[in-house]
Amino acid sequence: MPEFYYLLDAPVKSIAECGEELLREVEHFRQTAHEKKRPIIFIGHSFGGIIIKKAIVIALSRPNYKSYLPIAAATKGIVFLGTPHDGSPSSYVGQLLVRCGFYMGSSSGIMDSLGHHSDELRDLHSEFGMVYDKEKICFYEAYPTRMFGLPIPLLVVPKDSATFGMHGEILTTDHSGLNKYSDATDTNYLTIVRALRGMIEKDKAAADIEDCLAHLKPADYKAMLTKVREPLENTCNWIEPELDQFLRQGTPSGGLIISGGPGTGKSVLARFVIEYLRKKKVSVSYFLFKDEVQQKTTAQAALATLIVQILRENTDLYPLIREFHLERRAINQDWTLELLWQAFAILISHRSLSTIFVLDALDECEGSSQIKLLEKFSERDNHFASHFITITRPLDQFPMHIYRQIDLNNRDEVCNSVKILINTEVEAYFQSTTFTQSTRDAVRAHLCEHAGTMFVWVVLVIKHLNRFKRSSPVKLLTELRSLPVKLLEIYEELFTRYLQDYGPSIKKMLPWILYARRPLKVSEVEEAFAVQDFKDRGETEEEVWDAEKWKPSDLKGELKERFGALVIITDHTSEIRLIHQSLRGALLDPRDPPTKLAQICKPPNEEHAEIASVCLEYLALPQFGSLKSLDIGPSGFQYQTRTGFRKQGPFLEYAAQNWPYHARQAGSDNPVVLRHFKHLSTCPGENIDLAKQVWSLSRNVRFSLGDSPVMLASSVGLEQLSIALVNDGADINQLTGDKILLDRQIPVNDAGIYGFTPLHHAASQKHPDVVQALLDANADPTIKDAKGHTPLEVLSSRSFFARTGSSHTNESQIVQLLDQAIEKWKETQRATALEGEEKAVKSDGSILENSTDDTHTRGGAGQEG
Structure with a gap:
């Protein structure tokens, strides 16, 4: 210094x-x-x-x-x-x-x-x-x-x-x-x-710990909690004695489950529980499945997030799971549910840990992982159930014998809390109106009579009545009394009314709210709709892309007019959300025959295909072909880079990071997706580079400039799309995004910037189907990357820690395919060499024969002369 x-x-x-x-x-x-x-x-x-x-x-x-x-x-x-x-x-x-x-x-x-x-x-x-x-x-x-x-x-x-x-x-x-x-x-x-x-x-x-926490890929649990509405004063205090009893009883007493139907204020109560325990100086870790980000509603996401919270408060426990982290990091693979459970069990069993875990909306955990998680909860040797407070709708599979239950549907305290909400909402509603006190009392009485324990029903009714603030008292009360008193029925009634007036608009807008991987902002949906309209009409009318021309003029106003109380736009983030998760569940109800609500949208695979195609068309816009790609630095620089991308196009980040998800949901061989991906693949290489760069930001990995469309599809897990491109004539070794088709006479075995061909990439990613397609298209199995490694050697170098399960099976298939291809390639080379030698021998023999004849002729002439 x-x-x-x-x-x-x-x-x-x-x-x-x-x-x-x-x-x-x-x-x-x-x-x-x-x-x-x-x-x-x-x-x-x-x-x-x-x-x-x-x-x-x-x-x-x-x-x-x-x-x-x-x-x-x-x-x-x-x-x-x-x-x-x-x-x-x-x-x-x-x-x-x-x-x-x-x-x-x-x-x-x-x-x-x-x-x-x-x-x-x-x-x-x-x-x-x-x-x-x-x-x-x-x-x-x-x-x-x-x-x-x-x-x-x-x-x-x-x-x-x-x-x-x-x-x-x-x-x-x-x-x-x-x-x-x-x-x-x-x-x-x-x-x-x-x-x-x-x-x-x-x-x-x-x-080391920070690297572990990042590799676990936890959900933003703090943001989850802030998205939950703060409880009104005196609406949740009734649970305090129950929590005090839970804490006094200690470990042998078993866990606590708080169950209730849709709209009974479970998530608000979960927030109150978490904050109350903190006030009591209790260590709390929590997870809320109601995040509306689909990849964060799995058991893996829940366990990873709980583990992160444990380690943040107890860094000295990291050595207990250090080997798990190093093993996952070495093979660059995500933590499996089984591994997460092992790590969680080790941490929670440590004598120094006294954390209480709060799980909200367990019923909304993704189906297959929910079943696995419930199986873990039901294991006979589950000795840590007492650490859990679980808030959920009733679940038949839940191990009730080890939990004490609080049923929100049958608690007078919940009904009283709903009445507090009613008084608050009614006073706010009539504050700027000229209705008489008797009208107010009539509205309040009707709500109190029919609300029961349904907080959401009250909020939905009041929001819907905003359309009638300037109506007569008779019309207002008539509308109020016409609304169904059951949650599912009022959803169906309001959608039926809105569809009569705005059917096409609702069917266009709803999929973006319902199937988006996360809640989209108004600015993002504006750009998506602009591309969607341009894609549908601009192509036939030979229009030129102009974002301002194709954007909706007042999307916020349109959403409020068409969806009424069913959709909300958050104040601070301008995110578009359904009013409640129960509405999402009703719209996605998989029953056969489908319900009225489930029939509003087209089949999910078709809606996902449409969203994927819009994302791909957005990435193919000319403005992104000239956008300079920036290298990815440390986290602070990533944030600046991401901010810069958002300024270039509000929908860019979502489109680049989530088109693969929608493509998979549509079906990896969906013709709509394939058609629009082919369009992107014919764009300048900068479009492909940008798409890969923005995609990589969310995964904290570096990307390679010059990735071909085949490699891009393989990178994001769309093996069938890669195969379709290869079968359609895509160049299998060129790494740049432009000129990818074979009919443009690109050399088949050109090495890219790093000498890493699609065959190297497919082998390292362990995609046997893609490897087979590439070899069928005559990819060179002996070509070496910048480090001098063949595809087979790249596979071997990345497979040391992963020798079990499907990964091992895929590896074995690829080794066999590459071995056979190398032998075939060598045989071809030997045959070519042998053929060359035979031609050379024939040529030499011909020369020798011609030379002998010439000598005889010349010698005889001389003698005769």
């Missing part, structure tokens, strides 16, 4: 000014991206430790100094050597301390703020404790300091001030000697080195 001179003129500087100068000097020596990533451990002797604390506080808590945040982020530890965190014991000792520290730049100019029990120092220490949570250690002196040969009667910085509530260790020296050592064998020096090594090891372990 460079020498700092920020204290040489300390008489005219404050602690804050010294802290700022320290930050400036450190920033000056960390200019390049590589330098900024270097970890920092600060070591501060005496007042130097105070300056370091002030610098950290400035960097982390002062809005005007955000440029110093990278320094604070890179700080992995701080070593304090005799730092007077609580000041010096007396002004006399303090003045002498200045003399002792003069050689490091201390001066009496800052002594006024460094007196014993100084308010300024204590405020600084409090701020520092709030913003800094990484490694730190304090060393303090054992002996009084000698000056002019005489010992100071007191320790310069006694233990209490040098540690001030932090971990401390003693060094066998005086204050002046805390930062001076005789040689590398000095005991004090070795003690400091051991502390530094400990910080370094802990930082490596922390990085």
Whole structure:
């Protein structure tokens, strides 16, 4: 570290000014991206430790100094050597301390703020404790300091001030000697080195843990909770005694299940339960299946998210599952449900763990994984059921014998809570109207009579009545009384009415709300609709793409008009959502014959095919062919890159990341998807690169520039689409996105940027069907990548840790296919060589024969002559 001179003129500087100068000097020596990533451990002797604390506080808590945040982020530890965190014991000792520290730049100019029990120092220490949570250690002196040969009667910085509530260790020296050592064998020096090594090891372990947490791919559990409506005052308090009893009974008592029908406020109650337990200082981890992001409604997502929360609060438990993480990371594969359960069971069984787990909406867990999860809950040796509070609709498969049940459908407290909601909603509804009190009372009475325990029914009715605020009292009450009092029936009634007026629009809009992989924002759907209309009409009318021309003029207004109370648009994020998950369930009801609601949309595979085709057409737009692809850096740079993409096109991120999902749901050989993917494959290579780049952002992986459409389809798991492209004549070795068809006379075995051909890629991804299709199209099995590896060698290098199950079966098939192809290729080469040799022999023989004849002729003539 460079020498700092920020204290040489300390008489005219404050602690804050010294802290700022320290930050400036450190920033000056960390200019390049590589330098900024270097970890920092600060070591501060005496007042130097105070300056370091002030610098950290400035960097982390002062809005005007955000440029110093990278320094604070890179700080992995701080070593304090005799730092007077609580000041010096007396002004006399303090003045002498200045003399002792003069050689490091201390001066009496800052002594006024460094007196014993100084308010300024204590405020600084409090701020520092709030913003800094990484490694730190304090060393303090054992002996009084000698000056002019005489010992100071007191320790310069006694233990209490040098540690001030932090971990401390003693060094066998005086204050002046805390930062001076005789040689590398000095005991004090070795003690400091051991502390530094400990910080370094802990930082490596922390990085290991963070890598594990990222690889688990948890859901954003904090965002899940904030999306749930806050409970109205006094609507959930009734559950508190039940929770207190659950906590008192302890582990042997079994778990707690809270069940209720649709719309009974289960998720709001789950939020209350989580927050109440936190107030009771109980460690809580939770998962809500009601996230509306389909890939996050699986048992795998739930267990991964619970494990992440455990490890964030108990980092010391990471070694228990470290081998699982390293094994998954080595083969670059996601955690399986079985492996997640093993890891979870190990963590929850540890004697130090006392966490309560809250699962909400277990009934909405994805079907197959829900069954597996319930099987785990039902196992006889399940000794941790008592750790769980589960909120769900009634499930026949649930192991009720090990759970105590609270039935929301039969609780008077829930009915009373619904009445509180009714009073609140009615008062808000009539606040800006001229209706009389008798009308208000009539509406309130009707709602109280029929609501029962259904919170959602009340909200839905009130929202629907917003259309009648300017009607007469008679019309308002007539409309109210015409609405069904059962949730499913009111859904059907309102959709029937809206479809009569806006049938085509609803059938166009609903699939994007119902089948999108996550709730889409208004701006995203606007762009999707623009492409959809352009795709349907622009192609035939030979129109030119113009986003503003094809966008809906007022999508928010159209949604509210066509769907009424059935769809909501969130205030902060402008996400389009159905009013409740129960409506989603009704619209997706798989029963045969289908219900009225399930018949509104086309069959799911057709709707997914349409969404996939719109995504692909969006990616093929000319504007993205000229968009410069940016390399992917660390997480902060990824965020900037993602933000840049959103500015280029609001729908770009969703289209690139989710077209493969919709293509799989449509059927990997769906002709609609194949047609539009072929269109993308004929676009400039930049379109393909951009699609792959944005797709890779969500998976925290780097992408390869120049991937061919065949490789792109294979990368996203659409093997059949790759095969269809190969069979249709796509070039099997060219890595650039343009000129991919064989009829454009591209050399079959051209190597790309990294020499990694589709055959290399298909082998490494273990797709035997794609390998077979490529070999049938005469792909070269002996071609080598930039590292000199053939496809077979690439497969072997990536298969060391995965030798079981379907992965092993696929690997064996590919090895056999490549072995046979290599032998066939060698036979062809040998045959070609042999044929060449035979031609050469014939040619040589012909030459020899002609040469002999010529000699005879020439010799005979000579003799005769």
